[in-house]
Amino acid sequence: xxxxxxxxxxxxxxxxxxxxxxxxxxxxxxxxxxxxxxxxxxxxxxxxxxxxxxxxxxxxxxxxxxxxxxxxxxxxxxxxxxxxxxxxxxxxxxxxxxxxxxxxxxxxxxxxxxxxxxxxxxxxxxxxxxxxxxxxxxxxxxxxxxxxxxxxxxxxxxxxxxxxxxxxxxxxxxxxxxxxxxxxxxxxxxxxxxxxxxxxxxxxxxxxxxxxxxxxxxxxxxxxxxxxxxxxxxxxxxxxxxxxxxxxxxxxxxxxxxxxxxxxxxxxxxxxxxxxxxxxxxxxxxxxxxxxxxxxxxxxxxxxxxxxxxxxxxxxxxxxxxxxxxxxxxxxxxxxxxxxxxxxxxxxxxxxxxxxxxxxxxxxxxxxxxxxxxxxxxxxxxxxxxxxxxxxxxxxxxxxxxxxxxxxxxxxxxxxxxxxxxxxxxxxxxxxxxxxx
Amino acid sequence: xxxxxxxxxxxxxxxxxxxxxxxxxxxxxxxxxxxxxxxxxxxxxxxxxxxxxxxxxxxxxxxxxxxxxxxxxxxxxxxxxxxxxxxxxxxxxxxxxxxxxxxxxxxxxxxxxxxxxxxxxxxxxxxxxxxxxxxxxxxxxxxxxxxxxxxxxxxxxxxxxxxxxxxxxxxxxxxxxxxxxxxxxxxxxxxxxxxxxxxxxxxxxxxxxxxxxxxxxxxxxxxxxxxxxxxxxxxxxxxxxxxxxxxxxxxxxxxxxxxxxxxxxxxxxxxxxxxxxxxxxxxxxxxxxxxxxxxxxxxxxxxxxxxxxxxxxxxxxxxxxxxxxxxxxxxxxxxxxxxxxxxxxxxxxxxxxxxxxxxxxxxxxxxxxxxxxxxxxxxxxxxxxxxxxxxxxxxxxxxxxxxxx
Numbered sequence: 001x002x003x004x005x006x007x008x009x010x011x012x013x014x015x016x017x018x019x020x021x022x023x024x025x026x027x028x029x030x031x032x033x034x035x036x037x038x039x040x041x042x043x044x045x046x047x048x049x050x051x052x053x054x055x056x057x058x059x060x061x062x063x064x065x066x067x068x069x070x071x072x073x074x075x076x077x078x079x080x081x082x083x084x085x086x087x088x089x090x091x092x093x094x095x096x097x098x099x100x101x102x103x104x105x106x107x108x109x110x111x112x113x114x115x116x117x118x119x120x121x122x123x124x125x126x127x128x129x130x131x132x133x134x135x136x137x138x139x140x141x142x143x144x145x146x147x148x149x150x151x152x153x154x155x156x157x158x159x160x161x162x163x164x165x166x167x168x169x170x171x172x173x174x175x176x177x178x179x180x181x182x183x184x185x186x187x188x189x190x191x192x193x194x195x196x197x198x199x200x201x202x203x204x205x206x207x208x209x210x211x212x213x214x215x216x217x218x219x220x221x222x223x224x225x226x227x228x229x230x231x232x233x234x235x236x237x238x239x240x241x242x243x244x245x246x247x248x249x250x251x252x253x254x255x256x257x258x259x260x261x262x263x264x265x266x267x268x269x270x271x272x273x274x275x276x277x278x279x280x281x282x283x284x285x286x287x288x289x290x291x292x293x294x295x296x297x298x299x300x301x302x303x304x305x306x307x308x309x310x311x312x313x314x315x316x317x318x319x320x321x322x323x324x325x326x327x328x329x330x331x332x333x334x335x336x337x338x339x340x341x342x343x344x345x346x347x348x349x350x351x352x353x354x355x356x357x358x359x360x361x362x363x364x365x366x367x368x369x370x371x372x373x374x375x376x377x378x379x380x381x382x383x384x385x386x387x388x389x390x391x392x393x394x395x396x397x398x399x400x401x402x403x404x405x406x407x408x409x410x411x412x413x414x415x416x417x418x419x420x421x422x423x424x425x426x427x428x429x430x431x432x433x434x435x436x437x
Numbered sequence: 438x439x440x441x442x443x444x445x446x447x448x449x450x451x452x453x454x455x456x457x458x459x460x461x462x463x464x465x466x467x468x469x470x471x472x473x474x475x476x477x478x479x480x481x482x483x484x485x486x487x488x489x490x491x492x493x494x495x496x497x498x499x500x501x502x503x504x505x506x507x508x509x510x511x512x513x514x515x516x517x518x519x520x521x522x523x524x525x526x527x528x529x530x531x532x533x534x535x536x537x538x539x540x541x542x543x544x545x546x547x548x549x550x551x552x553x554x555x556x557x558x559x560x561x562x563x564x565x566x567x568x569x570x571x572x573x574x575x576x577x578x579x580x581x582x583x584x585x586x587x588x589x590x591x592x593x594x595x596x597x598x599x600x601x602x603x604x605x606x607x608x609x610x611x612x613x614x615x616x617x618x619x620x621x622x623x624x625x626x627x628x629x630x631x632x633x634x635x636x637x638x639x640x641x642x643x644x645x646x647x648x649x650x651x652x653x654x655x656x657x658x659x660x661x662x663x664x665x666x667x668x669x670x671x672x673x674x675x676x677x678x679x680x681x682x683x684x685x686x687x688x689x690x691x692x693x694x695x696x697x698x699x700x701x702x703x704x705x706x707x708x709x710x711x712x713x714x715x716x717x718x719x720x721x722x723x724x725x726x727x728x729x730x731x732x733x734x735x736x737x738x739x740x741x742x743x744x745x746x747x748x749x750x751x752x753x754x755x756x757x758x759x760x761x762x763x764x765x766x767x768x769x770x771x772x773x774x775x776x777x778x779x780x781x782x783x784x785x786x787x788x789x790x791x792x793x794x795x796x797x798x799x800x801x802x803x804x805x806x807x808x809x810x811x812x813x814x815x816x817x818x819x820x821x822x823x824x825x826x827x828x829x830x831x832x833x834x835x836x837x838x839x840x841x842x
Contacts, residue, residue: 018738019738019742022735022738025731025734026731026734026735029727029731033724033727067552069552069553069554079518117517192682275625307797307798308713308717310798311795311798312720315471315475315721315724316724318467318471319471319727319728321727322464322467322731322732325460325467326464326731326732326734326735328460329457329460329461329735329738329739330735330738330742332456333457333458333742333743333746335737337742337746385718388716389712389713389716390710392712427609
């Protein structure tokens with residue numbers, strides 16, 4: 001029966017090529033616009049570390065005094081941790097792996113005449129950073145907890161930077177001058193950049209270039225290296241001491257918790273730790289303010305999708321809706337005009353359901369063609385998004401699930417649009433129509 | 438009058454196509470709602486991109502010059518300014534970064550305990566000559582004299598800085614109009630005394646009222662070497678690119694150890710500041726145009742179907758004496774009625790959508806004249822879309838009436 005209906009649908013569509021073209025165009029434009037924006041949203045809220053993200057959590061404490069008032073559009077101080085709190089969580093070792101980190105920007109002076117000094121972005125982190133996030137090494141390895149404690153003068157480079165400095169040869173063992181100090185290269189990682197950059201501080205760009213180097217956090221604190229991130233302070237704020245101040249937050253912290261039970265235990269540990277700090281008089285707010293976010297939960301909390309992208313998504317969906325209304329009207333006209341034909345089929349024994357299915361298949365066929373056109377339009381739309389200067393723009397590419405999703409959405413939209421017209425058409429009274437033929 | 442007499446039969450005929458008419462009305466209404474709001478958003482963006490920052494933008498350029506500690510940088514801050522001023526064509530120079538290039542908002546307090554911020558302001562802190570370089574207009578009070586400026590090298594944390602504030606900020610902080618001489622405080626720095634009021638200085642152009650809330654602090658730069666942003670103002674706006682280039686070379690020559698040179702005219706800074714919003718605006722315009730095309734296609738598609746469906750009736754009317762013009766008018770009138778229904782409903786939808794957007798995206802209230810323009814556009818579009826089918830209907834020969842279809 002399906003083959004027959006398909007044949008009928010094709011004949012019917014061929015009979016009115018202009019109208020069919022209009023409907024395919026309408027669904028194609030609507031689907032193209034909607035999928036362009038859905039793809040942007042998809043890449044912006046994508047899982048940055050598939051396979052690992054479910055076990056990664058970021059703890060947040062509330063060390064603020066009771067009378068602290070958040071001023072204007074400044075950063076939320078509780079987004080980050082203070083040095084004493086981060087070190088306490090690190091030493092407690094309650095998670096499988098844990099690391100504290102902060103972004104840094106340092107002047108790199110290559111010991112080569114053909115390269116001028118330039119600034120590079122990187123990360124100051126504790127030893128577990130690499131194992132925690134599964135950063136793949138090409139040469140050498142990361143540093144140890146002992147190196148952390150000793151404030152070792154070592155650095156891990158990302159492949160792109162290692163190549164720029166040392167060519168294709170072995171970089172491990174070479175020296176790099178970052179800021180005012182020399183560091184020994186102990187490892188080179190593959191070019192590694194999760195998108196979005198979930199572990200950076202709120203002031204950083206989440207979709208731009210990743211870290212180019214990694215330094216032990218203790219070394220950065222010892223030498224008071226430049227941090228590019230928010231320092232939020234609610235007590236004494238002096239440049240010399242603010243990195244280790246108990247009243248200045250600036251560190252990000254991530255932990256690996258393998259089971260829900262472990263996560264629950266960790267959450268309880270955070271509350272207990274806060275209660276203990278409150279008993280000591282350091283914290284003033286309720287210990288239950290301590291929070292543990294999962295990776296995707298944290299990204300949702302950070303609300304990465306900018307307002308204009310959301311606005312455009314709503315507009316695109318509204319546009320798709322208008323296109324669908326258009327198709328409903330056109331299909332209605334088309335199906336009702338065939339009342340005579342439908343009545344003949346009904347008189348020859350076709351059930352209402354048969355007519356409904358036949359017309360549904362015709363709508364779906366329009367959807368398939370519209371989906372194909374929509375794919376092309378969406379590619380064009382994504383190309384135009386990639387020309388934008390935003391940091392997320394270059395990620396705007398369609399993957400396989402989105403590709404299939406486009407076709408599915410197109411067929412769904414056209415079948416939905418065909419429902420009302422098909423229902424109206426299959427309720428045409430055959431006797432009356434036959435008399436008029 | 439003849440046309441008006443046609444309305445009743447048209448309405449009667451439309452009643453037998455209720456669903457299709459409803460759909461068309463709904464489509465036009467939604468188009469109108471989206472159209473009105475989109476035009477408003479895009480127009481607002483374009484307007485915004487022409488708002489002045491309050492500085493003499495056409496004559497101003499910015500140089501970034503960052504020093505490297507331990508490298509050979511014999512020149513002091515004051516000498517750097519002198520180097521820049523000596524470049525032919527430069528009217529003035531100061532150590533400061535202009536609006537749009539570097540703008541950060543800080544909380545401002547009027548009580549020394551700094552408990553409750555009263556505003557978020559843009560702080561412009563720079564060297565002597567800042568006010569003249571920006572070309573600010575002091576409208577009340579005065580610019581602090583050179584002797585009054587705190588000396589950057591020896592300043593203590595309790596020294597009171599003489600500052601200028603914008604008119605808008607002064608009115609916001611001290612509605613009674615007595616801002617001069619009052620003390621204000623930022624997050625962590627020195628107390629500041631308002632000695633003068635400038636007309637405008639916008640750190641950014643977002644459309645908010647507090648864009649124009651700014652505090653200007655000048656410090657006397659002496660022997661210390663600072664790197665960072667230098668702003669220059671040139672005599673002739675047309676010479677800006679060349680003079681800026683010459684200034685960058687002069688500064689680099691004086692500071693061989695400096696790295697990362699960037700040179701930017703305010704026109705370029707403005708272009709890059711608005712690039713994003715204007716790109717988004719272009720996309721909205723594209724959506725708008727496509728939406729209009731789709732709606733027009735829908736209207737004309739449905740109209741041609743109705744024409745085909747009513748060929749016999751049209752033939753009968755012609756046979757009974759209706760002129761081609763009557764038939765043409767009939768379909769044009771029918772379209773006008775449907776679009777009018779859509780416009781009425783669309784006005785409601787447009788306001789509803791505007792309320793939603795205001796709630797979610799800090800959009801302003803939609804002025805009524807956008808809706809009038811939207812309605813006119815849709816009426817014109819409807820007439821254009823129906824013209825083809827209506828002409829075809831007018832060409833139906835009366836003889837059709839006598840044939841069976």
